[in-house]
Amino acid sequence: MHKTVKALILREVRYKEADRILNVLSEEGKLILKAPGALKKNSKTAAGTQALVYSELTLYESLGKWNVKEAVSLEDFKGLREDITALSLGSYFAEALEVFSQEDIPDSGLLRLGLNSLYALSNGLYSQEHIKAAFEMRCMCLNGYMPDIGKCAYCGKEEPESPFFSYENGKICCRRCRDAAFGLYADACRESLAALRYICGAPDKNYLKFSVSEEAQARLSNICERWFLYNTDKNFPTLEYWKKIKI
Ligand SMILES: [Zn+2]
Numbered sequence: 583m584h585k586t587v588k589a590l591i592l593r594e595v596r597y598k599e600a601d602r603i604l605n606v607l608s609e610e611g612k613l614i615l616k617a618p619g620a621l622k623k624n625s626k627t628a629a630g631t632q633a634l635v636y637s638e639l640t641l642y643e644s645l646g647k648w649n650v651k652e653a654v655s656l657e658d659f660k661g662l663r664e665d666i667t668a669l670s671l672g673s674y675f676a677e678a679l680e681v682f683s684q685e686d687i688p689d690s691g692l693l694r695l696g697l698n699s700l701y702a703l704s705n706g707l708y709s710q711e712h713i714k715a716a717f718e719m720r721c722m723c724l725n726g727y728m729p730d731i732g733k734c735a736y737c738g739k740e741e742p743e744s745p746f747f748s749y750e751n752g753k754i755c756c757r758r759c760r761d762a763a764f765g766l767y768a769d770a771c772r773e774s775l776a777a778l779r780y781i782c783g784a785p786d787k788n789y790l791k792f793s794v795s796e797e798a799q800a801r802l803s804n805i806c807e808r809w810f811l812y813n814t815d816k817n818f819p820t821l822e823y824w825k826k827i828k829i
Pocket of ligand 1: 734735736737738739742755756758759
């Protein structure tokens, strides 16, 4: 049996002499594939089975497993391979997508988020902090962790002064309303809160189209990362590496 899928290669691992085992995110969900001979000299599937490439893969089934017969690169996100910080942040996105994608469960929103984020990163459309914060928050929203940031959780004020964001419960509150029950929190501000609301509510294509000052970006980055890490409860070595090498 044969089939063709379009997929983002999340991870590739060498297997035996010249094969690759791939974890990919396709329109059908996560797939684990073998690419026999992908690492052989002059292999036609080498380029299309590299990590962080979006490819059209022709697959054949053998002993209940899918193998790659042909791989045509549709988008290779070239900019990632020319900048180690972009590459390491892209690898963090891939690691996150692997955590949230499931086998046999299609999730076109997650695939689109991955492709749009890598494209923006590869082409330097926004700062890496901007793309990272939006990726983390959108990833959370797509996976059932939409924060509740419409108004102060205590007094109901829609534009709280110097608000806090609780990354324990995803709510916001005014500085003066905060009490011990609010949970673990990060500082916000009007600007970072506006950006946060934008990211959560924007259509798929436009979720990156906001602008914030450097100061508000730092708060936004802190909020999005904490919300993401608190809910995934996982260490991401690729994130640690990006933090080490970014200027
Ligand atoms: Zn309040």
